[in-house]
Amino acid sequence: MKARDLSVLLGVILIIIMLIVPLPGWLLSVLILGNISLALIVILVSMNTQEALQFSVFPTLLLLLTLFRLGLNVSTTRSILSEADAGGVVDTFGSFVIGGNPLVGFVVFVILVIIQFLVITKGSERVSEVAARFTLDAMPGKQMSIDADLNAGLISEQQAKERREKIEKEADFHGSMDGASKFVKGDAIAGIIIVLINIIFGLVIGMVQMDMSFQEAINTFMRLTVGDGLVSQIPALLISTATGIVVTRTAGTGNLGTDVTGQLLQYPKLLFIAAGTVFLLGLTPINFFLTTIIASLLALSGYLLLKQTEVVYEPSEEEEDETESAAMKSPENVVHLLNMDPIEFEFGYSLIPLADANQGGDLLDRIVMIRRQLAIELGIVIPVVRIRDNIQLNPNEYRLKVKGNEVASGELLLDHYLAMAPDMEDDEIDGIDTKEPAFGLPAKWINEDLKDEAELSGYTVVDPPSVVSTHLTEIIKEHAHELLGRQETKQLIDHLKETYPILVEEVTPEPLAVGDIQKVLGKLLKEKVSIRNLPIIFETLADFAKLTNDTDLLAEYVRQALSSQLTKQYTDEDMALKVVTLSGKVEKAIAESIQQTEHGSYLSMDPDVQQRVINQLHEEVEKLTIQEETAILLCSPAVRMYVKQLLDRYLPQVVVLSYNELEPNVQVQSVGVVNIA
Structure with missing residues (x-):
C-alpha cells in the first residue's frame, strides 16, 4: 500500500483514538497546529482551482476534517475539565485574546462564533443546496445540448461521452456538497455547545473539585475555553469559506486570484471615478490626508491599467499575409478535406429555420430520436448526421x-402542410401537387x-419537419x-463481448474475421432484418462457421435462426x-441454374x-399493391438466396422469405403462383 493511502487510514484511526484515549498536552498542541495547517491548505487549493470538479474529493475531505476537529474538541474538553490544561497552543490563544479581561475576550470570541455560524456556515449551506438543485434541473438540457452538438457534427462521439461523464460528475459533486455542508453546520452548533459546557462545568469543577476561588476559576477556564474555541473555530471558518468558494466557483480561465483581479479591474476608467469619490469624502470631516x-493610489492604478490595455501588438499586413500563406501551404490544411461524412443533410437557405433552434427548429x-429509434429497430448505431x-x-x-453520394432529395414549403389523400384520385382540397x-x-x-378541412376530409396532414424526418x-x-463498416462492426463485437465473452471468442478472430462478420450483418441489413439480437446471430455463426466460410450461406443460416423475429x-x-x-x-429451373465456383455460387x-x-412475378406484385398488401415471395430455403439476387435488379421492393424462416403456427395464404409454361 502506498504511503499516502496509509497516512489517510492512520489519520482516521487516530481520530477514533482521540475520542477514547486522553492525550497529553504537547500532542494536542501538535494536532491543533496540524488542523490549522490542513484548513489553510484546503482554502488555498479551493482558491486555485478553475472549476469545482478539480477538487472533487472535497465533500469527503470535508467530512474527515469535521470529524477530526470534533475529535480535537472532545480531547481538549477532557483535558480542560480534568486537568485545567489543554496544551500550550490553547493557553496561548486564550491569553492573547482575553488580554487580562475575561469578559472582553469572551465577547470577542462570541462575535467570532456568530460570524462563523450565521454568516459563513449558513451561507455555504444555502449555496450548496441551491447549486445542487439547479445542477440536477439543468442535466436534461445539457444532455440534449450534447446530443444536438453530436448530431450537428460539432463534437465527436468521444467528446460527447466525456461531456456526459462530466455532467454526471458535476451532479454527483453538488449533491454530495449539499449533504456535506450539513456537517459544517452541525460542527458549528457542536462548537457553541462545547464552549458552554467548558465554561459552566469548568466553573463547577474548578470551585468544587479543585478548590479554586470564583475569580480564579473564571480566569482559568474562561482562558482555556476561549483558546479552545479559537483553535477550533478558526479552522472551521477557513473550511466554511473554502466550501463557499468551491461551490460558487464557475469554470474560468485561471484560478480565483487571476479571475478576481482580471474581472474586477477590467474597466480601468472606473478606478478614476472611485478615486474622485474618495477624494470628495476628504472634504468632509473625514481625514483629508x-x-x-x-x-x-486608485488613480495611479487606473492610469497604469489603462496604459497596459493600449499597448496591444498588432501584426503588420505583411506578417498577416505570410501567416495565411504558411497556413495554406501546410499539409494539415489539405488533409482535413479528405474526411468524408457518413451521412450528410444539406438544405437551401429557406430551410434554415428547420435546424435553427432560435427560430423554433427542432430538426x-x-x-x-431517429438515431435512437433505428438503434432499437435495426440494432446499429447510426453515425452522426x-x-x-x-x-x-x-x-x-x-x-x-x-458517404459523399447523393441518395435522395426533396422540396419543402415551411409555411405549408403536406396532405395525402386515402384515395389517390381525390381532389377535394386545393393545393400544390407534389x-x-x-x-x-x-x-x-x-x-x-x-389543415382542419383536409383532416376532416380524411387526408393525412403532416408538417414539414415530420416529412423530412420520415x-x-x-x-x-x-x-x-452501407453505413456498417468494419470499424462499426468491431464496436458491436466489443459491446457484445462485455456480456458474452465466450461466445465472441468462439466466433472471432477465428474462424471468422471482423470483415466476414461485417458481410453477414450487412446482408441482413440490406434486406431490412434487424441485427439487434446479436447473441442469436453469433450463436448461429459459432455453429456453422466451422462448416463453411461462405458469408452468403452464413447469412441464410442466421435468417433461419431469426425465424421468430422475421415472423413477427x-x-x-x-x-x-x-x-x-x-x-x-x-424452383427446379432456378436450382439447376446455380453455378458453383471456388469463390462461391451464383445464378446463371x-x-x-x-x-x-x-414478368409473372411483376403481375402478382401489382395485384398485392392494389390490395395494399406487402409483396412477399415464399420459396424453398435452397433457392431463396438466388431468387433474392435475381429480384434485386428488377423488383428490389419484394420481400423474399423461405419456409424455414417462418414459425410453424403462421397461417400462410397463397394469393398467386409464379409458373412458366
Whole structure:
C-alpha cells in the first residue's frame, strides 16, 4: 500500500483514538497546529482551482476534517475539565485574546462564533443546496445540448461521452456538497455547545473539585475555553469559506486570484471615478490626508491599467499575409478535406429555420430520436448526421448524401402542410401537387387554413419537419448496410463481448474475421432484418462457421435462426401471411441454374426463362399493391438466396422469405403462383 493511502487510514484511526484515549498536552498542541495547517491548505487549493470538479474529493475531505476537529474538541474538553490544561497552543490563544479581561475576550470570541455560524456556515449551506438543485434541473438540457452538438457534427462521439461523464460528475459533486455542508453546520452548533459546557462545568469543577476561588476559576477556564474555541473555530471558518468558494466557483480561465483581479479591474476608467469619490469624502470631516493617499493610489492604478490595455501588438499586413500563406501551404490544411461524412443533410437557405433552434427548429432533436429509434429497430448505431446549408441548392430544396453520394432529395414549403389523400384520385382540397418524398405517394402542399378541412376530409396532414424526418429515417434504413463498416462492426463485437465473452471468442478472430462478420450483418441489413439480437446471430455463426466460410450461406443460416423475429416482422396479429409462391417447375429451373465456383455460387439462368419469371412475378406484385398488401415471395430455403439476387435488379421492393424462416403456427395464404409454361 502506498504511503499516502496509509497516512489517510492512520489519520482516521487516530481520530477514533482521540475520542477514547486522553492525550497529553504537547500532542494536542501538535494536532491543533496540524488542523490549522490542513484548513489553510484546503482554502488555498479551493482558491486555485478553475472549476469545482478539480477538487472533487472535497465533500469527503470535508467530512474527515469535521470529524477530526470534533475529535480535537472532545480531547481538549477532557483535558480542560480534568486537568485545567489543554496544551500550550490553547493557553496561548486564550491569553492573547482575553488580554487580562475575561469578559472582553469572551465577547470577542462570541462575535467570532456568530460570524462563523450565521454568516459563513449558513451561507455555504444555502449555496450548496441551491447549486445542487439547479445542477440536477439543468442535466436534461445539457444532455440534449450534447446530443444536438453530436448530431450537428460539432463534437465527436468521444467528446460527447466525456461531456456526459462530466455532467454526471458535476451532479454527483453538488449533491454530495449539499449533504456535506450539513456537517459544517452541525460542527458549528457542536462548537457553541462545547464552549458552554467548558465554561459552566469548568466553573463547577474548578470551585468544587479543585478548590479554586470564583475569580480564579473564571480566569482559568474562561482562558482555556476561549483558546479552545479559537483553535477550533478558526479552522472551521477557513473550511466554511473554502466550501463557499468551491461551490460558487464557475469554470474560468485561471484560478480565483487571476479571475478576481482580471474581472474586477477590467474597466480601468472606473478606478478614476472611485478615486474622485474618495477624494470628495476628504472634504468632509473625514481625514483629508488619508483619503487623498487612497484616491491617489486608485488613480495611479487606473492610469497604469489603462496604459497596459493600449499597448496591444498588432501584426503588420505583411506578417498577416505570410501567416495565411504558411497556413495554406501546410499539409494539415489539405488533409482535413479528405474526411468524408457518413451521412450528410444539406438544405437551401429557406430551410434554415428547420435546424435553427432560435427560430423554433427542432430538426436536431428529431435526428437524436431517429438515431435512437433505428438503434432499437435495426440494432446499429447510426453515425452522426452532418447538417449544413448549401447556397447552391434551391431555397426550398434539400438532399441527403451517404458517404459523399447523393441518395435522395426533396422540396419543402415551411409555411405549408403536406396532405395525402386515402384515395389517390381525390381532389377535394386545393393545393400544390407534389409527391411524398419517403414513399413517393401523390400529395399536396396546402395552406395552414385548409389543415382542419383536409383532416376532416380524411387526408393525412403532416408538417414539414415530420416529412423530412420520415424521409431521412427511410433513407437511413435503406442504406444501413452501407453505413456498417468494419470499424462499426468491431464496436458491436466489443459491446457484445462485455456480456458474452465466450461466445465472441468462439466466433472471432477465428474462424471468422471482423470483415466476414461485417458481410453477414450487412446482408441482413440490406434486406431490412434487424441485427439487434446479436447473441442469436453469433450463436448461429459459432455453429456453422466451422462448416463453411461462405458469408452468403452464413447469412441464410442466421435468417433461419431469426425465424421468430422475421415472423413477427411480416405477419399481422392473427399470424396470417399473404404470399406469392414459386411453382415446383420454377424452383427446379432456378436450382439447376446455380453455378458453383471456388469463390462461391451464383445464378446463371436462361435469359428467356428469367424474363418470364420476372414478368409473372411483376403481375402478382401489382395485384398485392392494389390490395395494399406487402409483396412477399415464399420459396424453398435452397433457392431463396438466388431468387433474392435475381429480384434485386428488377423488383428490389419484394420481400423474399423461405419456409424455414417462418414459425410453424403462421397461417400462410397463397394469393398467386409464379409458373412458366
